[in-house]
């Protein structure tokens with residue numbers, strides 16, 4: 223059954239021709255190809271002789287044609303290359319004809335882009351996407367504000383449903399991770415502070431870090447992964463299955479109907495989740511302060527309220543609202559961009575998570591610079 | 596005219612999903628250089644029969660001989676050698692969505708041969724030319740329409756010049772014109788490449804256009820096996836009903 227490794231096919235040069243012997247097929251062509259490329263000079267060779275050739279298949283006939291094309295070029299022959307192939311029987315002629323490349327020459331496929339073209343078009347695409355995302359953001363804000371007064375065309379009960387999904391279901395994971403991070407932050411700092419006998423400052427360090435940075439950042443990253451991805455995949459699935467088009471045909475604005483409820487829910491839930499994250503994180507640190515550094519909870523508390531300022535709190539709330547908006551907008555953007563069936567949905571989801579985490583950190587940088595203490 | 600050899604012999608095949616018997620006592624020979632159509636209403640087990648023949652599902656009992664070898668007893672390597680000579684066009688095309696058409700067709704060539712890249716490139720171009728899809732070579736499957744996907748999948752199925760081509764409902768979900776085109780294409784390729792073709796379909800139009808033989812499945816057993824004329828004369832109620840629907 224197995225075709226022998228040595229197919230017994232040969233390529234012989236002489237008398238101004240290349241003689242092919244044996245079956246010329248996908249099994250023998252790799253060796254014949256090597257042999258053919260050892261030929262240094264195609265000058266004065268004017269034929270491919272098939273008189274001793276056996277069975278041909280597509281690989282074989284393409285190989286034979288290639289030789290003929292090369293010969294024609296090397297010798298500047300006037301004849302069409304097909305005439306350089308000689309002494310074939312009817313069967314072989316038939317195969318050569320089916321798999322001939324000559325029929326292909328008029329169709330010009332789109333070549334894949336070169337490396338630099340790819341970079342170039344990526345840059346252009348990025349600019350265009352950024353613009354599209356801005357337009358989408360404007361649309362969402364518009365419908366979100368209009369929607370406060372006009373209730374027609376909104377989905378009933380969807381705000382509550384989305385709030386549960388984005389807010390309540392996110393509580394456990396945000397809480398667990400916040401307490402762990404508060405705990406670790408405190409633990410790392412505790413050892414250092416102890417060396418200076420400055421244990422009490424753990425409250426300052428922790429309170430400030432959780433309030434201004436960590437709480438909002440942890441929450442935003444978790445929400446990007448949980449809700450951002452689900453927003454993107456939900457909208458992408460709707461797009462792919464033509465649900466969004468169906469909505470449009472019923473004169474319902476998809477942004478209004480699908481995205482705005484998520485936007486509202488995020489606007490409400492994100493700050494609440496952040497507040498919870500801050501409190502739980504500080505509690506995690508408190509455990510270290512009490513059990514590892516032997517501080518009293520009341521001393522910790524007194525120190526803590528000294529560092530926490532109302533201004534920082536408001537800044538963080540504003541910042542986390544921006545985080546939430548970015549996550550909704552980016553998720554929706556990638557969801558709406560999706561093209562081409564099921565595998566597009568997965569891509570949209572991945573892109574949305576990566577981009578929203580990146581954007582969250584970018585917004586964080588901007589806020590840090592704006593509100594430099 | 597010389598006697599045609601059977602390329603596929605199905606003997607006493609029984610196919611089950613769990614405890615449910617889907618097919619029982621299937622005995623059939625698929626002859627060389629013929630188009631055999633597996634026919635029957637939706638859900639009667641056509642795809643199951645095809646998958647059992649290809650060993651994508653293990654038969655509950657019975658044997659499948661392809662090129663005279665019993666597939667149920669072959670080793671992995673021997674089975675792969677057989678696979679090189681079989682091209683399959685799946686019901687939904689089953690193109691790999693993450694790579695373009697060129698690479699989709701390149702995969703079987705790279706897997707089963709050691710052909711140099713230059714020749715491989717040409718083979719892919721020629722095969723796409725045969726299904727009239729030259730312009731789509733560097734497109735992704737998601738950028739093609741349903742009919743184009745089927746044709747691209749057909750190009751992949753014939754990448755290795757198979758001796759046997761199996762198609763599962765090639766025309767399902769296509770408009771009558773595109774489906775007729777695809778039928779013509781398969782028939783044309785069969786004649787040009789001298790393939791043996793096994794097609795699953797329940798489209799009457801296709802059957803008249805391309806079938807040499809038909810296998811009629813009904814409720815898990817084979818009601819009939821022979822030419823269309825024989826089928827008409829056989830006076831089998833279900834088959835008559837089947838032909839009646841499409842004959843107005």
Ligand SMILES: Nc1ncnc2c1ncn2[C@@H]1O[C@H](COP(=O)(O)OP(=O)(O)O)[C@@H](O)[C@H]1O
Nearest residue numbers: 612613617635636637638639640641642643644
């Ligand atoms: N994976 C599966 N598990 C259980 N039953 C199946 C499975 N696939 C198909 N079936 C059953 O097998 C029968 C035949 O299916 P199939 O061969 O796909 O039919 P068709 O003739 O339409 O191609 C059907 O009744 C179907 O319900």
Ligand SMILES: [Mg+2]
Nearest residue numbers: 641642686764
């Ligand atoms: Mg089926």
